[in-house]
Amino acid sequence: MVPRMKPALRRGWRDLNTVQFGMTPAHAMTLGPMDQATGDFLDLLNGTRGLALLREEARGMDLPEGHVDALVDRLARAGLVEDAKGGGPAADALRGKKEVMDRLAPDLASLSLTTSGPDDAISLLSARRSLRVQVRGAGRVGAVLAALLSGAGVGEVDVRDWGRVEPGDVAPGGLPAASVGERRDTAARRAVSAAAPGRPPRRASRTAAGGEDPGFSLVVLAPRDDVDVHAPAMAVAEPLVRSGTPHLYAGVVEATGVVGPFVLPGETGCAGCLHETRTDRDEVWPRLVAQWRSGSGPRSARPCDLALATTVAGLAAAHALAFLDGRVPSSAGARWEVSLPGLNWHARPVWPHAACPCGAAEKGKGEHTSKEEAAHETMAVQGSSEESCRKATAPRPAGTWRAHV
Numbered sequence: 114m115v116p117r118m119k120p121a122l123r124r125g126w127r128d129l130n131t132v133q134f135g136m137t138p139a140h141a142m143t144l145g146p147m148d149q150a151t152g153d154f155l156d157l158l159n160g161t162r163g164l165a166l167l168r169e170e171a172r173g174m175d176l177p178e179g180h181v182d183a184l185v186d187r188l189a190r191a192g193l194v195e196d197a198k199g200g201g202p203a204a205d206a207l208r209g210k211k212e213v214m215d216r217l218a219p220d221l222a223s224l225s226l227t228t229s230g231p232d233d234a235i236s237l238l239s240a241r242r243s244l245r246v247q248v249r250g251a252g253r254v255g256a257v258l259a260a261l262l263s264g265a266g267v268g269e270v271d272v273r274d275w276g277r278v279e280p281g282d283v284a285p286g287g288l289p290a291a292s293v294g295e296r297r298d299t300a301a302r303r304a305v306s307a308a309a310p311g312r313p314p315r316r317a318s319r320t321a322a323g324g325e326d327p328g329f330s331l332v333v334l335a336p337r338d339d340v341d342v343h344a345p346a347m348a349v350a351e352p353l354v355r356s357g358t359p360h361l362y363a364g365v366v367e368a369t370g371v372v373g374p375f376v377l378p379g380e381t382g383c384a385g386c387l388h389e390t391r392t393d394r395d396e397v398w399p400r401l402v403a404q405w406r407s408g409s410g411p412r413s414a415r416p417c418d419l420a421l422a423t424t425v426a427g428l429a430a431a432h433a434l435a436f437l438d439g440r441v442p443s444s445a446g447a448r449w450e451v452s453l454p455g456l457n458w459h460a461r462p463v464w465p466h467a468a469c470p471c472g473a474a475e476k477g478k479g480e481h482t483s484k485e486e487a488a489h490e491t492m493a494v495q496g497s498s499e500e501s502c503r504k505a506t507a508p509r510p511a512g513t514w515r516a517h518v
């Protein structure tokens with residue numbers, strides 16, 4: 114091990130023998146008692162010396178025998194050090210690509226704050242390069258979202274859409290003005306490539322004709338159509354549920370941005386569950402959806418605020434990355450929504466529904482209590498993979514769990 118104090122954490126002495134690492138309540142931690150000599154020694158933990166050399170340096174500083182090993186062990190258990198050479202062959206390969214590493218350095222530093230093991234951050238970042246994600250929809254939300262995932266190190270981001278780029282699709286970070294008139298999927302794939310110079314070569318598509326590709330770690334549904342955002346169709350999600358493919362919804366409807374639900378098939382509420390719950394609460398819901406879908410109104414440009422769309426793309430990409438890094442994001446079993454002009458984010462639960470064939474309700478049976486919030490928390494834990502229980506990624510404000518149709 115070649116220990117390095119996590120550079121992401123700023124250091125400050127709270128008093129003569131207590132050090133605070135980090136600034137924000139989410140990640141800061143204090144360590145004490147620590148004498149001045151040990152505090153000075155921390156400067157040597159900068160990723161240039163292995164343990165043998167550090168022990169030698171410690172002897173020169175008159176630190177007691179065994180002090181270095183005990184200190185490094187203590188710092189490692191507190192999640193404050195990383196291994197400058199750790200992470201295995203995939204990490205070594207990534208470290209060998211200097212330009213890519215330089216570009217992703219802030220992302221790596223951020224990952225070092227949300228993980229504790231000395232080689233967790235570099236392992237996750239290098240693992241992203243072998244992942245395949247599909248984004249369906251290349252409008253203001255989808256194209257930006259796809260480029261973000263690619264830029265954040267996801268190895269293969271496949272974008273699907275139809276038609277040609279219209280002026281209203283253009284967005285910074287997504288489809289450029291120069292692409293107006295081109296095929297949407299082609300233009301979006303170019304935006305994905307441009308976001309990540311040096312990414313791994315694209316593998317041949319394994320999609321069988323007419324079938325679902327089993328190889329995607331995640332599918333993001335970012336429809337340009339506002340009805341599809343507000344009332345996602347089960348027919349679209351059904352093959353994903355059947356194949357057990359995790360999927361995430363994101364989009365803008367009217368002046369509301371939506372991220373979620375993140376669907377773990379058979380474990381958390383899906384589009385079908387959402388539809389059934391809304392129908393329970395308002396029996397005319399299916400009638401309304403049918404009218405919206407029939408599109409009898411004027412075919413004018415649908416509302417989609419550029420800043421709101423970009424915000425949705427960014428938040429959805431963060432939820433997607435949290436999942437790809439082994440967590441369950443707070444959009445699992447919930448839709449995060451934000452409306453202009455107030456811009457207060459809040460989450461609405463998407464409960465598993467017994468009438469939905471996805472099976473999430475069956476799995477969650479007996480775990481729900483009469484209290485909505487308690488039940489939701491139970492479900493969130495139940496829906497988590499072992500790895501993902503380490504930390505929730507977003508707070509759920511109390512009092513926002515209103516019934517929603």
Ligand SMILES: [Zn+2]
Pocket residue numbers: 382383384385386387465466469470471472473
């Ligand atoms: Zn369902």
